[in-house]
Amino acid sequence: MTYHKLSIKKWALEDRPREKMISKGISSLSNAELIAILIGSGNRDESAVDVSKRILNDVDNNLNELGKLSIEKLRRDYRGIGEAKAICIVAAMELGRRRKLEQAKEKPKITNSSDVYDLMHPLLADLPHEEFWILLLNRANKVMSIQKISQGGVAGTVMDSKIIMRAAIDQLASSIILCHNHPSGNIMPSRQDKNITQKLKEAGSTMDIPILDHIIVTDAGFYSFADEGDL
Incomplete structure (x- = not known):
């Protein structure tokens, strides 16, 4: 048939x-x-x-x-x-x-690391490559702006601290939260992640714009430098 x-x-x-x-x-x-x-x-x-x-x-x-x-x-x-x-x-x-x-257009307030993860997960979780983003906050810890800083490959992306600090100054931000994804699903920070975080922490301290946290986003969860005492 x-x-x-x-x-x-x-x-x-x-x-x-x-x-x-x-x-x-x-x-x-x-x-x-x-x-x-x-x-x-x-x-x-x-x-x-x-x-x-x-x-x-x-x-x-x-x-x-x-x-x-x-x-x-x-x-x-x-x-x-x-x-x-x-x-x-x-x-x-x-x-x-x-x-x-778009559900977060009314300047969401960041109270903990989970707020950052919920906000950034739709943007980063299912990407096949790494991207580095920043959240710029006002004095009330409300998000003023979310900006992509760089895009890289599967294993990493390049980050320029001068671009990040300039963006914060242009927006008159009171603080910064760093965020990037790990396409591999491994939430643990690499040595490079730790070095970048420390470098930006020092730059933020110099400019009086503190780095509040650095969140690593994966499909299934996240890593917070602040929660883990690494910041």
Whole structure:
């Protein structure tokens, strides 16, 4: 018996992702169906939903892991996913990160290391490379600005203390919190992390803009230099 793929257009109306979203609401759609809407079509042997299920299966149905996939990997590993479809998926993941960050637009107050982690996790946790960011605070410990200082590779990134102090001075910040991610998932600071922290602590002391903490962000947790007595 010859098998023929049943395209989405031949599904019952209530089972097609777009029609299902209109009739039953977006919350009725699975993650695979939402991704299927993004990519629009599959390949000769698979519907858009089938392709989406396969992509999700490869990341253990974890959207954070999906957010780590590059455009090139999506194109290379999944038949039917070209550049335009891969861009749609990556763009949707980035919008999700930014939407979560938008919830903190009203100058959140930092009271402990967990506040920093909650704020920075959407930006850093699922990146495949290291990035170094700073949070500039006012006298009430409210966030005035969040700025990316540098971007590097899997194992590290370059940081310039002059850029950080200039940003703090320009914003008239009262204090600084340092933050970077470890794509490896290892929360422990490296020797370089400790050296950078000490160097910036000294620069901040000289400029009367203290470094309050340095947070290392991973998918599963974080390391606080202040909490661990390393600052």
